Amino acid sequence: MGRGSFIVDRIEIHDTLFTIHYPQIMNLTLYIWRQRNAKDKGKMVTYMADDISPDMSFLEMLDVVNERLIEDNEDPIAFDHDCREGICGTCSLIINGRAHGPEKGTTTCQLHMRHFKDGDEIYIEPFRSRAFAVIRDLVVDRSAFDRIMQTGGFITINTGSPADANALPIPKEDAEYAMDAAQCIGCGACVAQCKNASAMLFVAAKVSQFAHLPQGQPERMKRVRAMVKAMDDEGFGNCTNQYECEAACPKEISVNFIAKMNREFLVSGLK
Amino acid sequence: MSSYITSSVAKKYIMALTGIPLMLFIFGHMLGNLQIFLGADAINNYAATLQGLGGFLWAIRITLFVLFITHAILSSILYVENKLARPVSYHKPATVVATLTSRTMIITGLIIVCFLVFHIFHYTVQSIDPSFKHLFDTQGRHDVYTMLIKGFSNSSITSIYLLGVVLLGAHVHHAAASALQSLGLMNHKYAKYINFAGPLLGVIVAVGYAVVPLCVLFKVIK
Ligand code: HEM
Numbered sequence: 221m222g223r224g225s226f227i228v229d230r231i232e233i234h235d236t237l238f239t240i241h242y243p244q245i246m247n248l249t250l251y252i253w254r255q256r257n258a259k260d261k262g263k264m265v266t267y268m269a270d271d272i273s274p275d276m277s278f279l280e281m282l283d284v285v286n287e288r289l290i291e292d293n294e295d296p297i298a299f300d301h302d303c304r305e306g307i308c309g310t311c312s313l314i315i316n317g318r319a320h321g322p323e324k325g326t327t328t329c330q331l332h333m334r335h336f337k338d339g340d341e342i343y344i345e346p347f348r349s350r351a352f353a354v355i356r357d358l359v360v361d362r363s364a365f366d367r368i369m370q371t372g373g374f375i376t377i378n379t380g381s382p383a384d385a386n387a388l389p390i391p392k393e394d395a396e397y398a399m400d401a402a403q404c405i406g407c408g409a410c411v412a413q414c415k416n417a418s419a420m421l422f423v424a425a426k427v428s429q430f431a432h433l434p435q436g437q438p439e440r441m442k443r444v445r446a447m448v449k450a451m452d453d454e455g456f457g458n459c460t461n462q463y464e465c466e467a468a469c470p471k472e473i474s475v476n477f478i479a480k481m482n483r484e485f486l487v488s489g490l491k
Numbered sequence: 492m493s494s495y496i497t498s499s500v501a502k503k504y505i506m507a508l509t510g511i512p513l514m515l516f517i518f519g520h521m522l523g524n525l526q527i528f529l530g531a532d533a534i535n536n537y538a539a540t541l542q543g544l545g546g547f548l549w550a551i552r553i554t555l556f557v558l559f560i561t562h563a564i565l566s567s568i569l570y571v572e573n574k575l576a577r578p579v580s581y582h583k584p585a586t587v588v589a590t591l592t593s594r595t596m597i598i599t600g601l602i603i604v605c606f607l608v609f610h611i612f613h614y615t616v617q618s619i620d621p622s623f624k625h626l627f628d629t630q631g632r633h634d635v636y637t638m639l640i641k642g643f644s645n646s647s648i649t650s651i652y653l654l655g656v657v658l659l660g661a662h663v664h665h666a667a668a669s670a671l672q673s674l675g676l677m678n679h680k681y682a683k684y685i686n687f688a689g690p691l692l693g694v695i696v697a698v699g700y701a702v703v704p705l706c707v708l709f710k711v712i713k
């Protein structure tokens with residue numbers, strides 16, 4: 221256990237000073253969305269999470285809660301997770317109204333309990349959007365993103381064997397710009413935080429990533445049209461330029477990519 | 492083509508393309524009003540020049556009306572679509588960076604509609620105080636100067652104007668930079684300047700319009 225998780229207390233007994241170390245623990249009240257399946261109405265349920273270590277990640281805290289539920293013969297809380305190191309985009313959760321919790325540029329799996337205080341009340345809800353149906357508890361169906369990707373999030377060429385690394389020179393600025401967009405892990409936090417459940421930041425990141433690379437040029441106009449159409453068909457809302465998405469994004473994707481996509485779409489209409 | 496126009500992105504172009512000329516008008520109108528500080532002759536002359544435009548004045552009015560109606564109807568459609576996009580809301584919603592003005596666009600917009608109707612009946616149709624119709628200056632021009640002094644000397648009328656123009660400023664506070672973002676005219680380099688200038692424009696609009704009724708009410712100009 222790390223040093224931060226000990227509280228040091230000194231007490232005096234018969235003129236002798238004793239130092240006692242005991243692990244700092246937190247007792248939390250959790251309000252968690254429980255829903256058996258897509259058809260169930262679902263409701264918020266209160267759980268007491270006692271003896272939580274500040275060194276745990278948020279998901280480890282939920283693991284502990286689940287183990288206790290299993291011991292009590294209750295259904296564990298379903299939530300999404302995979303890599304648990306902030307790269308796969310599988311974890312989700314709205315924590316006190318914030319996608320992936322209160323920390324900037326952090327996925328839920330990277331969020332640590334030390335950002336909370338003993339006695340805190342924490343609301344845990346699934347990502348909410350018409351396009352993301354709840355499957356069970358905190359797990360939502362984000363396959364809408366996959367369907368958007370299938371309409372243009374790729375390049376249609378026969379790649380053959382890997383090309384020589386420097387066969388196609390790309391200016392450093394362009395490569396970095398494309399990389400900034402490619403940081404997107406497709407978690408859906410942008411949709412969840414957006415006041416309108418809009419998927420603009422996600423789609424903009426994917427469109428911009430290709431628009432700045434030579435490989436993306438041939439299908440550039442077709443791509444933006446197809447991906448925007450797929451996005452609209454899935455039932456996401458419209459962007460109102462409030463930039464909640466950027467603030468919630470664990471990869472801090474810039475809303476300037478949305479302007480970029482708006483530009484791409486405009487040009488595609490003029491062609 | 493029809494699927495292009497009905498796309499979420501193109502709808503935002505239309506919001507911006509109808510909103511930007513309205514903003515230009517708002518700005519021009521504000522500069523026109525401020526001529527009251529140059530005295531009765533200046534503003535009466537300005538008003539007479541506008542009236543002298545005749546058919547062209549009507550062309551401008553009709554254009555503004557069409558832009559305004561398109562903007563208001565489309566924004567209401569977008570508002571409903573956006574509400575439907577999240578059928579189940581959060582128990583504990585939170586706002587991270589969205590400004591108050593950005594979250595109240597539909598409210599400020601709808602109040603602007605009401606305010607504008609009142610404003611047109613007050614100073615253009617002049618049916619709220621019909622005595623305005625009989626004000627002429629020594630050169631026989633409509634005496635807009637005296638009309639404004641009479642109009643804004645009434646504190647309840649001035650309160651309505653103050654509310655209207657402050658909410659107009661609030662609308663522009665979010666709208667100006669937002670329109671550029673919608674049209675894709677924002678990038679990594681200029682975003683910070685635009686995001687500073689846009690809200691400032693909103694403040695300028697609110698102050699620029701509010702000074703006239705305030706100065707009349709407090710007898711700075713009489
Ligand atoms: C003269 C008055 C008005 C001006 C100058 C104006 C200007 C603008 C501009 C420039 C935008 C930004 C568009 C964008 O984000 O791309 C905007 C957005 C908006 N306007 Fe207006 N507007 C006016 C009146 C109205 C009225 C009467 C309504 C009525 C319902 C309204 C409702 C809205 C809404 C809801 C938005 C946000 C739309 C969105 O972000 O999706 N506005 N306005």
Ligand code: FES
Pocket residue numbers: 300301302303304305306307308309310311327328329330
């Ligand atoms: S579980 Fe992979 S990013 Fe959080």
